Amino acid sequence: MERRKIIHVDMDAFYASVEQRDNPRLRGRPVVVAWRGSRSVVCAASYEARKFGIHSAMPSSRAERLCPEAIFIPPDFHRYRNVSRQVRDILLRHTDRIEPLSLDEAYLDVTENKTGLPTATRVAKVIRQQIREELQLTASAGVAPNKFLAKIASDWKKPDGLFVIQPEEVDEFLLPLPVGRIPGVGKVMQKRLEEVGVRTVGHLRGLELSFLEDRFGRYGVRLYDLARGIDNRPVMTDQPTKSISAEDTFERDMTLDEMEPVVRRLAEKVWAAACKDPRQARTVVLKLKTPEFKILTRSYTLAWPLATCDELARIALRLRERVGLGDRQRFRLAGVGLSNFRGPEEMPEQPALFGA
Template sequence: MGIRIGTDTVTRFAVPTAQRKILHVDMDAFYASVEQRDDPSLRGKPVVVAWRGARSVVCAASYEARTFGVRSAMPAIRAERLCPQAIFVPPDFGRYKTVSRQVRDIFSRHTDLIEPLSLDEAYLDVTSTKTGLPSATATAEAIRAAIREETQLTASAGVAPNKFLAKIASDWRKPDGLFVIRPHQVEAFLAPLKVGKLPGVGKVMEARLTEMDVHTVADLRALGQPLLEQRFGQWGRRLHELSMGIDDHPVSPDRLTLQVSSEDTFEKDLTLDQLEPHIRRLAEKTWAGHQREALGGRIARTVVLKLKTSDFQTLTRSLTPSIRPRSAEELADLACALRERVQRAEAELYRLVGVGLSGFVELDSFSAQGDLFEGEDD
């Protein structure tokens, strides 16, 4: 079973460069670290940032909690079973956002090309910087030092010629680490990695590649682009590019979220009637993503249900209700109801389901108008 959580975005500004120097900076166990910083009694203890309850999910876990297998997006009740001694702390997103702004201010001293991915991580294009530091590595070191001094928190960073490599690198020496992949090292660095390290290769795709005796990036590269395209179409071409370390996507400093979504591909195809528990679980994850976006002052109005049939046909149904969903449960109810608009045979099987929120508007303007939108659907 593979789960993907993501946001679709539109880029409003991008600066292409011939040879980029990209940083990916990722705060270490951010929410939990803020809690431990602000409450010394929590330091060195397994901290889980989440509300208790069967319907709650983990927002973050300290490294002490992670040793027990606790991870973000995990149901809180499972985290409690894995680590009975965990200290549960309800999230305080306002406080996390304040710290995130401090970190963003540090980034902006070095470059204006900053692409935030969430409150705790961002890409930076430091091909040219404001500080005149001699290298991207020196810039990463300066940023990490400033974060430590000004926030009393730690961050890990990756330095590479492109975004996807920088993101892999930032995870290489976590926590509180720095890893550099230089252009001439790219192919050798990637070769021994498991194919699951490549962006977009989830558990289901990894299993399909394993069936082809592809386990590492070197194995994938050896198949060649023609065979990969024959098997996987355009995605096969992208897989080949990634195996070669090619990623031309620029850092996009001004982007708007179009949709927050979560998807689940099943090990065994299911009927429409069997999807409800999966829809409700994905609604929790999507709602958590929406709440992070709401911290930036934007909320979604439209509920989206995505389905993929056993023969790979993709279906989507959406609804813009007169009153927008106010909770994960309301989102789940609406997404489940959208199944009624799927005019297919009852015996039809589905291999994937997704729950999304789209139609983002500014919270201030929405509040001024109130819930006056008439219901829409398509």
């Protein structure tokens, strides 16, 4: 089997960088792309704003407290989509095998490239140069034998960086990494891994497949492969996202009433991710898991696009009323998701939200 050459291209602080490019007065300033208000969340932050601890999905009110001098710009997704199409046009000069992840990042399979460049590293350099010269924006890129490693590599020298992981360098790079750098290993999973002595990818590699599968199920098998730098997923050309979701496993089981802050926080994460997709979701999903690991889902399909993060949170919270297991029932996990994505041309005009 031919060894793949994968590039992960990630635009640097994309929304904020577009705003700074188009308005010279914003350059070098802490820019936050977000609506103001107690229920709004940050869509993007310039690197000047990130120095204050501001990041995507953070409540706008907290961002204001962290950096009172920050300049808040309402997002203009129509403009960002246009720029994203321009970036994609540049990528298409080099390969047709492109898997967009959002408006600002994509995987490319350049095992064979259209321009005859001799290496994937050279392709990545030319792509970054063309984005800089033609769009006056910067992109970071990671080059590696698979998607998992390329994704980590693109973040290694951000912003405006290029990092290459050669096949013979995988172990040297991967083994010392904190296990939290593995996609899908959030705070809860990281804590569970630390309980069995795993703090680095090297520690993880020392565990048997049977142990990981017994302890973590199907994801344990995935961890076993990733600890060895194995990721056989192909670049999926033009495969639209079917759903966007976020979930949280609680440190202690919660009732439905107790989990309102958690649901709102998850809604913020999902909304920030959904803002990067050119399409709009019609279905809101609430996922719950009982202490006995029984999974329940409740959903609501709208006839119009969601307008705000607060709308998403309100609908997710309303879905708790459909659970029907009683006020005393407790849950170990909650998740919020969006699905049933449609293009803007498929969505009707928005009426008032259903009754309060």
